Amino acid sequence: MKYKDLSTEQLVKVKTLGELRATGYQPTPIRQELRNNLIARLRNKEEVFPGIWGYEETVIPDMERAILSMHHINLLGLRGQAKTRLARMMINLLDEYIPVVKGSELNDDPLQPLSRYAIDLIAEHGDKTPIEWMHRSERYTEKLATPDVSVADLIGDADPIKAATLKLPYSDERVIHFGLIPRSHRGIFVINELPDLQARIQVSLFNILQEGDIQIRGFKIRLPLDIQFVFTANPEDYTNRGSIVTPLKDRIDSQIVTHYPKSIEIGKKITRQEAIVKEEQVDKVQINELVADLIEQIAFEARKSEYVDAKSGVSARLTISAYENLLSAAERRTLLNSEKDTYVRVSDLWGIIPSITGKVELVYEGEQEGPVIVAQNLIGKALRTQFLLYFPDPEKLKKQQKNKTDNPYRRITDWFGEGNTIDLLNDLSNKDYKAALNNVKGLRELIDAYHARQDEATKLFLMEFALHGLAEYSMISKNMLTAGLQFKDLLSSMFSGPGSFGDDDDEDDTDDKGRGKRYR
Secondary structure (H helix, E strand, O other), X not given: OOHHHOOHHHHOOOOEXXXXXXXXXXXXXXXXXXXXXXXXXXXXXXXXXXXXXXXXXXXXXXXHHHHHOOOXXXXXXXXXXXXXXXXXXXXXXXXXXXXXXXXXXXXXXXXXXXXXXXXXXXXXXXXXXXXXXXXXXXXXXXXXXXXXXXXXXXXXXXXXXXXXXXXXXXXXXXXXXXXXXXXXXXXXXXXXXXXXXXXXHHHOOHHHHHOOOOOOOOOOOOOOOOEEEXXXXXXXXXXXXXXXXXXXXXXXXEEEEOOOOXXXXXXXXXXXXXXXXXXXXXHHEEOOHHHHHHHHHHHHHHHOOOOEOOOOOXXXXXHHHHHHHHHHHHHHHHHHOOOOOEEOOHHHHHHHHHHHHOOOOEOHHHHHHOHHXXXXXXXXXHHHHHHOOOXXXXXXXXXXXXXXXXXXXXXXXXXXXXXXXXXXXXXXXXHHHHHHHHOOOOHHHXXXXXXXXOOHHHHHHHHHHHHHHHHHOOOOEEEEEOOEEEXXXXXXXXXXXXXXXXXXXXXXXXXXXXXXXXXX
């Protein structure tokens, strides 16, 4: 039976070079191997990069074209754009197993040995040379470029201990300790953050990419390595920490530019796929599409914010961490109130602030504002944007008031105008939360007018969402408390005396339970 017709179970039973020859096996270069398997997948209409969302019409076709062209690849993009994941998924295009000379450190092909060890072993044993089978998962090597990476790490160097142990002169190539790249022979080698690699180290890659051989000190060796190179790079690094030297960039055949999700729907797919959510959290916390949209909207707002460094980017990890924190904020509330379950609230978004502050790089103006204030502003902008998808535009209604058009928010604003306030503390029980919202006149009627078909839990969420939206459009006031939020009339928040915005007195702004009333 021919090699191509053998099953995996039959292949691994082949143990010697002679048995391998009998199958008709012929070596296949790795880039040809990748190309062959990609062609087979495309013909069978199989998904090549499953779980990668938003790249279906951009990055993935570029990757497929590069693989069909048998190119070395550079993935250029900001952080959190799945560059490394794309590289790692290329192993799925490798053959499941390949034969190697047993004990070889360079993964020598039995019919095309490179290392002195493999050549000598085959010369000594001939067709009885033992072989073993390497799984595709073992053919992937990844190295993060750091300033301390040396040529010896990547290519290799003479090993004095090896020379002394084997009693060999330094002129003997057997004293060489090979680096990561030679050890990746017949595999995929990935260098992450290539611009961080020192220029003199990048030079050592020239020959490997162009001619496929390596040079180690004064040894007269030429190893025609068979490697698929994939590099990742961040445009920010070109100015901050280094750059890709021009001759090296010239030798990388395809440079593919990645990007962030272009729609909220794609962002939600990524977030839900990557977020680590425990089963007990799913049982305790009910979540809706609106709050998932709000989390993605925060990332979109951050990417266009004047306070956030656009060159640095806003990673998809922001929304993933935020989603996890949102569920945990709601879960914590159920534990504190000894409740079996709860429904996610808009105020839970303030629990994701730690997920935002560590994920965005601020420009000078943002640093002046402070990371927490910037995070709060981003949440506010997301609420403002999404509000218009569920309720009438308050700004348009203001203009229409000249024509005495009925304003659906008037009962709510009038209620606050009478001096009423509502405190939505983070840890309110479900019962108290519902009672507080129902206490606002006109709020329930607003939701029934525009979202009558929603269930009770979603209506409560929308009731709170309406308050946040009205605050963002300056129809009521929203103030931060130490343990939650307070809504009140806009004018009274400015002129109501102690504890109000702009207040300079020294009166203790705490309630009877010792909680801070609010802070700005």
